[in-house]
Amino acid sequence: MATDHAIGIDIGGTGIKGAVVDLGTGELVTERFKVRTPEGGRPSDILAATEELLVGIDVLTDGTKLPLGVCFPAIVKHGRTLSAANISDEWIGLPAEELFQNTLGRDIHFINDADAAGYAESRYGAAKGVDGLVILTTLGTGIGSALIHDGVLVPNSELGHLEIDGHDAESRAAYSAMERESLSWAQWAKRLQRYYSFVEFLFSPDLFVVGGGVSKHHEEFLPLLDLRTPIAPAVHRNNAGILGAAALAIR
Numbered sequence: 001m002a003t004d005h006a007i008g009i010d011i012g013g014t015g016i017k018g019a020v021v022d023l024g025t026g027e028l029v030t031e032r033f034k035v036r037t038p039e040g041g042r043p044s045d046i047l048a049a050t051e052e053l054l055v056g057i058d059v060l061t062d063g064t065k066l067p068l069g070v071c072f073p074a075i076v077k078h079g080r081t082l083s084a085a086n087i088s089d090e091w092i093g094l095p096a097e098e099l100f101q102n103t104l105g106r107d108i109h110f111i112n113d114a115d116a117a118g119y120a121e122s123r124y125g126a127a128k129g130v131d132g133l134v135i136l137t138t139l140g141t142g143i144g145s146a147l148i149h150d151g152v153l154v155p156n157s158e159l160g161h162l163e164i165d166g167h168d169a170e171s172r173a174a175y176s177a178m179e180r181e182s183l184s185w186a187q188w189a190k191r192l193q194r195y196y197s198f199v200e201f202l203f204s205p206d207l208f209v210v211g212g213g214v215s216k217h218h219e220e221f222l223p224l225l226d227l228r229t230p231i232a233p234a235v236h237r238n239n240a241g242i243l244g245a246a247a248l249a250i251r
C-alpha cells in the first residue's frame with residue numbers, strides 16, 4: 001500500500017465508517033467499511049466498534065500501518081471531547097484522542113467531524129483552489145460548521161448555535177426542523193436565508209459550501225437564497241469525513 005495513502009474513520013451517531021484514501025486524488029482506494037454505532041454511544045462501546053472496523057481495513061493494507069485520522073461528533077480541543085452530539089454525554093471531558101490511540105494501538109489525528117468535512121471540500125471538493133474564507137455548513141440533525149482560510153482549518157466553530165431572533169439557529173434552520181415541522185422547500189429556504197445572511201454579515205466569507213445529506217437536493221433550495229456570497233453544494237457528502245480525517249492524518 002503506497003505511502004501517499006492514509007486511513008480515515010468517521011464516527012457518527014448512527015454509523016462508523018472508514019476506508020483507505022489516496023491523498024493525491026481524494027478517492028477511496030478500498031471499499032468503504034461500516035459498522036453500526038452501538039446503542040447509547042458509550043465510550044467503551046464506540047472504542048470497541050472502531051477497533052473492529054479498523055481491523056477490517058488493516059487487512060487490506062499489506063501489513064502497513066498507514067497514517068490514521070478519526071473524526072468525531074464533538075468539539076475537540078487538545079485531544080479532549082468537550083461536547084457530544086447524538087452520542088453518550090459520558091464523552092464530555094474525556095481524553096478521547098488518548099483513549100482511541102490506546103485502543104487502536106497507534107497514533108491518530110483526532111478532529112471534529114464537520115471540520116474534517118470542511119477540510120475535505122477545501123482539498124478535494126467544492127472549495128478546492130478558493131482563496132480567502134470558506135465556510136462549510138452541514139444541514140442535518142443540527143448545523144455543523146467549518147471555517148477554512150486560505151486552505152488552513154480554524155477548528156471548532158459552532159455556527160449552528162448562533163442565536164438568531166431568540167432561537168438557537170439549528171433549532172429552526174437545520175434539515176431536521178424542516179422534517180419535524182413539515183415545511184416546504186420555500187418555507188425552509190426563508191429560514192436558511194435568515195441564517196446565511198446573518199453568518200455572511202458576521203464573517204464576509206468568499207464561499208459557502210453546503211453539505212449534509214440534503215445537499216443532494218440542492219437545486220430545491222439553494223437557488224431560493226439571495227446572498228452576496230457564492231453558495232455551492234458539497235461534492236463529497238457521505239465520504240467527506242473520511243477524506244478530511246485521512247488528509248489531516250499526515251499533517
